[in-house]
Amino acid sequence: MNEILIAVIPVVIIGIICAAMLVIASKLMAVKEDERFPAVRDCLPGANCGACGFAGCDGYAKALCESSETPANLCIPGGDSVAKQLSEVLGVEFEDVEEQVAVVHCSGDCEHTQDKYEYHGIESCAAAKLMFGGKGSCSYGCLGFGDCAAVCPQNAISVVNGVAEVCSADCIGCGLCTRTCPNRLISLVPYRKAAVVKCSNRDKGAVTRKACSAGCIGCKKCEKVCPNGAIKVSDNVAAIDYGKCKDCPDFAACAENCTTKCISTMNAPM
């Protein structure tokens, strides 16, 4: 019995000393955490997806507490409900979350393009792309085998007449398709914004025209008519700066004036 006590007592004493040290240290050296932090953190979904631009939900919550400049509407998976909760906790005005939706930047369907050759290989865009950039006359365009449709968790993408189409009502903006498309034709755009350039062909106008009658020929007409200066033609294809593009719901000058009708408006039901 005595031997056991001789062993137990010193260990217990050392343990108590260590514990006391830690307690004192944590009391003395407590770093003041923002009392709003736990509340803010609880609002966030905790998926740590990084869509807000911070290192995980903890990082975003920290940034929100530290600076009132941080917008409370950056959490895309959480959407409006999270933004609403956050703005309540932080006492700032509620702003809409910019939900994003995928769009396919190609309108080269079977009517507008021709086939270079007959393809009898594996039914996948990635495989078809390896054969001279796909069977279509435009090597920038949609390959039409629906690799994007296969990865879409919402089945929001379907291949219609040789071109993939996104049903924007079903799209959740996850961005899986943007990374899958071998031609990088799909991108995420803000849901509310109207205009989309449905072409990615970076060849000169004449070459584009030959390959696809619906392609962007880089005529810069849209650049001139856009009242907000949001459209720039670079690499022979128009690009829309969604920071500047305002809703033109009744009359989208760019879409109306486009020579080849490759700019279209997204009829986003608001």
Place this chain on the structure above:
Amino acid sequence: MTKLIVILLSAVFINNYVLSRFLGICPFLGVSKKLDSATGMSLAVIFVMLIATAVTWPIQYFLLDPNNLGYLQTIVFILVIAALVQLVEIVLKRYIPSLHKSLGVYLPLITTNCAVLGVTILNIDEGYSFLEAMVNSLGSGLGFFLAMVMFSGVRSKLEGADIPESFKGLPITLVAASITSLSFLGFGGVIENMFPA
């Protein structure tokens, strides 16, 4: 002086904690995926090894040995090291937030790391003096650092390699680790011949 150099070099190369003694394998496999996290982890390990030795050596020689309690060594060391690392973390958080930011996430991971415990116990077993023990800890830490940085380089190459499906992930990592540790066999005998007694 020569003895200190021999201790340092043999701790880094010949008795490398990860690759020759196979201690601290969990952080070696777990945190070696990226170079910056491998560096952060190793710096934290060096730091903890040094302070752990600085605390456990006196405990062994001034507390346990005089009272014939040498058999409590392992349990007391674990207890003291764990408490110490937590204490250091609290202090760092308060006074050097930048250092806490870079080492912070790794510190709790090594509270009960076997490499740290191994260093402190082996220091006693070898009968090192306090200075020798500190040098040995530094060398062990540096050896850990070397192994981690080397292996994170190997792993970044593995990332791009075309690996058979059944080998992907942990299996190929273990194969790579064993080949890396084989390369350290080449150091055997080097130090003895460099500093003949």
